[in-house]
Amino acid sequence: MSEEALSSLVDRLAAVKTSGVELILVSSGAIAAGLAPLDLSRRPRDLATQQAAASVGQGLLMAKYTQAFSAHGVTVGQVLLTADDLIRRQQYANAFRALNRLLALGVVPIVNENDTVANHEIRFGDNDRLAALVAHLVKADALVLLSDVDAVYDAPPNDGGVRVPDIESDVALSLLDIGTTGGAGLGTGGMATKVEAATMAAEAGIPALVTSTANAAAALAGEDVGTWFAARGGRRSTRMLWLAHLASTRGRLILDPGAVDAVASGVASLLAAGITGLNGSFEAGDAVEITDADGGLVARGLVNFSSEELPQMLGRSTSELGENLGDQYERSVVHVDDLVVVRL
Incomplete structure (x- = not known):
């Protein structure tokens, strides 16, 4: 100036x-x-x-x-x-x-x-x-x-x-x-x-x-x-x-249609059962994009598990994860309090 x-x-x-x-x-x-x-x-x-x-x-x-x-x-x-x-x-x-x-x-x-x-x-x-x-x-x-x-x-x-x-x-x-x-x-x-x-x-x-x-x-x-x-x-x-507009995302979680609807409601956490795939390398606490099967952006959130931990969890219910992998896996992948809907 x-x-x-x-x-x-x-x-x-x-x-x-x-x-x-x-x-x-x-x-x-x-x-x-x-x-x-x-x-x-x-x-x-x-x-x-x-x-x-x-x-x-x-x-x-x-x-x-x-x-x-x-x-x-x-x-x-x-x-x-x-x-x-x-x-x-x-x-x-x-x-x-x-x-x-x-x-x-x-x-x-x-x-x-x-x-x-x-x-x-x-x-x-x-x-x-x-x-x-x-x-x-x-x-x-x-x-x-x-x-x-x-x-x-x-x-x-x-x-x-x-x-x-x-x-x-x-x-x-x-x-x-x-x-x-x-x-x-x-x-x-x-x-x-x-x-x-x-x-x-x-x-x-x-x-x-x-x-x-x-x-x-x-x-x-x-x-x-x-x-x-x-x-x-x-x-x-x-x-x-910050999460909606400024956070640098480290990866992507791909959801099935039911999970897309649940996340887009803005009142539900993302569970492993609704995730069909993932891309990128990230650690627990990193920001990730949450998309539908066609790559359409639905939300951004702070993930509770790393990209190395998640593959064994995909498509499995929370109770099943707790029984087979331990109590630390019996929780949401992205909690609703750490998730912001970007586009419906």
Whole structure:
């Protein structure tokens, strides 16, 4: 983000803050800010150099935000998070307490992924999804995702596409051409990830708006800009949001039709009797995909047995497993509390 763009955004956010609205800003740019001081001409590909650039750039980025907000009499605080901080109970509680205390003190928390220590296994992937999880963490009233495109369109804007003002369901979203290039404007300004993050927030009960940075003031004033994703369903736990959208799956469990129906109900655990096959190499506690016989994704879950243990268990009842293999096998393969239905 250029200094001019940063200053313009801060002017708009500060005006909203001084009107009495609580704000949390999720900002990217730490790695980019660290490139010039390290004489790097482009974003590095290797993780170690990315971490080094983030270490240098994060302080520079915060200095710019601190200066810009202080011109409006607004104090800011830095909060660096990793995915672990939002999926492990103790870290989650710490993050929740810190953010809420900052808000109570009148501070604008500026959140970024802790790129200096995050690795490929535990990354959010992008700051849009981080923003959705932070919004869920603090029980935000709304999430605003800013891009260089002013809305989601029903076709590429250059081809005469029309702005979609509201998306109220996954059915409506599926009617759009939402490929990563071209359709719905999703190939520009990271729009695909913003639609994913907005959908993620909406599924967790938080309405989300996707619009351009230029529309930030209008959006925060409640004007008709961008594309609103209506909240639907109850608020999930952050752990379930992570499992549904961010967890790296290690394998796949293939179910028979009866087990598909049971799992898709959202109220039943997955038992070995309903599993017909598996793919991948995983350990107990890893995230796995749960599919029908045709490969259609039904759910994701945390498995209780490794890929080495499961083959001998497939198709067998829980009582039979207990009798033949021991009491430790007399339990579900994926408990309902560790399972999230992704698609019916």
